[in-house]
Amino acid sequence: MVRIDVPHREVTIKLVYYGPALSGKTTNLQALHRHLGARAGSDLVTLDTENDRTLFFDLLPIHFQAGSGTKISLKLFTVPGQVFHRATRKIVLQGVDGVAFVADSRVSETRNNNESWLDLKSNLKENGLSMSKVARVVQFNKRDLPSVRTDEEIATIAERGNEPVVSATATEGVGVVETFMALCQATWRSLQRRYEIEHKTAISGRTFMEAIAETVRTPYVPEVMDP
């Protein structure tokens, strides 16, 4: 859960990259870490294991300042996607503020995406949260592979839900920053709805997003991101 330390002017937000096994969650964080370079302010902590599969989680802390000097810390986690690591996923999800769901675009992975989405719902519920309380962004990753869902199909799926949907090829860094920004945007809005964070921190959504945009050196276009 977001931590707002008014005396020290610090805000800490927890974001989790969720999704089925091998959908590219760690790759997203690695690409984002590469893109940020020294600006992340810390290293990517990867507790990975044999075969390069995530066993516990990865953590990418990002620190920056927004408004008149409030320190913002974003803690980006990944979860292990393999089915049998359900307990770890549940623990990592505790107190989450925003979830980026990294789906595999291949048609053959539809089942795994659906099952992981179901798993996310049930883990949130077991943590006393729900889909409606947590900000969500869906990324359709691996757009460069053959036999993937078409852009039209993705548009249909996007219309079905309330989540912003981003297409990506994380191995090439495509769509990674966009997903991150969409996640920050959705999370800030959700925190405003739930905790009136703008009032408590005196940081407007626009100021927050501009600080993010500066950190990731990507232009922030309010009319597109903030309709």
Add this chain to the structure above:
Amino acid sequence: MTHSFSDRVPTLDKLIRGEDLKRCFRPFAGTGLRAIMAFYVDGGLFAGVTDDGPSEAWEHLPPEALLAERDGNARFFVGDEEFQRYHLYAGAERVGTLIFGRVHETETEVADMLVEGIVQMVGTLLQSGFATWVTSELHRTASEESYRALEVQNLELSRAVAHLRELDQMKSNFLATVSHELRTPLTSVIGFTDMLLKEIAGPLNEEQRDYAATILERGEDLYALITQILDLSRIEVGELPLDIELLEIGAVVQRAVRSVALLAERAQIELRIESSPVRRVRGDAVRLHQVLVNLLSNAIKFQATPGVIRVQVSEAPRQRPCAESFFGIEADDAVRIAVTDEGPGLTQEQCSRVFDAFYQVDASSTRSHGGAGLGLSIVSKLVHAHGGDVWAESELGRGATFSFTVPLAEVVEGSPSADLDF
């Protein structure tokens, strides 16, 4: 016996990173100290910063330092250069030596204070590193012990599993043999009873005919049961290969429906096939026929009469439906055949267990409907051997639908790894 972790002494590199120590030393270099160097207990260099002077080339503690150590001197000279040495401790153990190169011109008092400060700082760093090391060693030792205990348990379990597998194999072999041996004399019983009924051996009176008919009927029931046991045991020992060919599943369905038509008619049940155009599958026509006849006979058994049993044939995903469809529907890579009755239905738990061998929904159903609880287990094994899936959907009081899938021929051909043999 392994030493307890408390007997082990950590080396310097386990307590602090050389790079970090070097970073701590660097600001003090040139402030009256020409060299600040940490050495392992065995004398090898661990980390250090050094100006010019003899210490620049040191990879090990110099002999002069060792002599000073032996004589109990804190200071020693190498050429004209004066050096000072301190022991480094972690917990109660000596883990290394700290050497300072002194610059003569510097005020002695200031240099002494710097040396004292650095010694204190390094000592504190090493003690906190030691606390971390002890904690992690403690966890590691505990994990190793648990791991060893688990290994022992695993070994016992794998022995037990191997033994059970062997017993299971023996059971299946025994069943296969016994079933076969049982069937042979039973064939004679059925055959001769049939001859009696056809009055080949002379006319029968009504009572004799009645008795013979009962013998024939019960004999055929027993024959069917033994055949099921034989099938199951053959599947379990891998002796029932599939005869895979390209199939029009519609023809298999129609033949199966014809096979049970008489049974349905007697029970005043209508069998209705609802088929949409489907592509061809790869499968064993005889075994798929067996699957269908089994599902249909079950449906007829439980169907309220008079009534309708529907058989639906359509293309569908190979796996049973998922409760979530946010990311779209799975591609149709199989043909699905669903048999729906209007019987009493099943609970969720019954739906998930109904394919287990010898499982009966309840004991009373065995009495009223017969059967040994093997049919659906055979169905499940045959369907999975084809690479398909089988499941039941139902609600109490609302009938039941038993569905199975058989992968499309083009899907099977597209994946060379698909294993269709038992």
